[in-house]
Amino acid sequence: MDFRLKVFHTVANRLNFTKAATELYISQPAVSKHIQELEETYKIKLFERNGSKIALTEAGEILLKHTKDIFEIYREIDFALSSFSNNRQGLLRLGASTTISQYIISPVLARFHQKQQDIKVNLMNGNTEQIENALINKEIEIGIVEGQTKNQSIKYIPFLKDELVLVCNSKNPSAAKNEISLEDLKAMKFITRERGSGTLEVIEYALKQINVKISDLQIEMQLGSTESIKSYLLNSDCFAFMSIHAVGNELKNNELIVLDVENLVIERYFFIITLLGKSDPLSELFIQNISSYYNLKL
Known part of the structure; x- marks a missing residue:
């Protein structure tokens, strides 16, 4: 079931069976089979198909929301339990707007990797609006952006002066x-x-x-x-x-x-952004690392 949810999550984000198959390293028929089995399990359609295009149904939207929550819990479990063995592991999904991703964040990521080699960091690039939307949609845990739109669901932490x-x-x-x-x-x-x-x-x-x-x-x-x-x-x-x-x-x-x-x-x-009221140890570890790199007190 977990892998089927991962297949569903990937298809729902890409809205493309071929791209999902490539990302998951499985065949397109295998992707279709997993989605079909999920739809049979819940006895409801998760995707509307219109030729080569697909879209989430209302039920699909609900399942996607819960799937994101499930994978977030798994991510936190991985990091929390690995801390007991002094061998921290986990996945941090980071988003950075253009100027930051090109000129600011690379040395921080390099030092972070030297200290925490078993923590994988995925970096998403985009403009400020795209990074904020990714945070709200739980596609990333932390964003670093060039503007402050004052979205009420986002916490803005001043980072570097520019x-x-x-x-x-x-x-x-x-x-x-x-x-x-x-x-x-x-x-x-x-x-x-x-x-x-x-x-x-x-x-x-x-x-x-x-x-x-x-x-x-x-x-x-x-x-x-x-x-x-x-x-x-x-x-x-x-x-x-x-x-x-x-x-x-x-x-x-x-x-x-x-x-x-x-x-x-x-x-x-520049601002570090997280969801308001949402905090996890892996995100806090990265924020501590970036603040110490630039000798900041955040």
């Missing part, structure tokens, strides 16, 4: 300016992150404080990752507000340059 700076190609004619005026901003062409990005939300809020709307700017393109924005800047005369953590190498190599903007400083915190 600054968003205006950058452009060092060969851009505007690179010689001492300071960019607000009117200059409105004449520039910008590359921004997509909707749902914590970075974009912080930029919008900061501009609003100086009576500039994001719609006042000339947005040439929205791109889904920090790396793609940097690459675009290196091949154009566009501008972007980016985390200082993300452009360190490019500034050092004089490929990009930071421009001061009149009356504008954009600072923010």
Whole structure:
């Protein structure tokens, strides 16, 4: 039954029998057989099938909720009992928004693995909105995000301070300016992150404080990752507000340059997020590790 629930859980999350079979290392007919046996056990359909597409029925949604709870309990049992043998084991599902996953979290994960080699960490990447949704849906235990949407079911723990700076190609004619005026901003062409990005939300809020709307700017393109924005800047005369953590190498190599903007400083915190009222020893262990790495008192 446990394995059948695992098959169901995988199919329900992927909504694709072929992808579920690949992830579980079993054949597609085996996946179909396990789902069929579950439906026969409960005498109810768990999926609606429409050609090659599938969707959860109401009963399937209920079973998925309980399945997530069951696997969460198993995960906590594995970690709690392994602690008695001084050989901690378990699975930690971590989510990080783009800037953090690319420039902040890797050294922490490396040190964590050195200390806890039998704890497996799965890292999910996405924008802030996607990571928060994954946390709410119990697809991850901890998230680290760039924005704070103040969702009432989420606990936000300030983590690292960051600054968003205006950058452009060092060969851009505007690179010689001492300071960019607000009117200059409105004449520039910008590359921004997509909707749902914590970075974009912080930029919008900061501009609003100086009576500039994001719609006042000339947005040439929205791109889904920090790396793609940097690459675009290196091949154009566009501008972007980016985390200082993300452009360190490019500034050092004089490929990009930071421009001061009149009356504008954009600072923010990265946040560790967990479900409000939900805590488990493995998540706490990781939070302790990340805080000690950066010498923080969380």
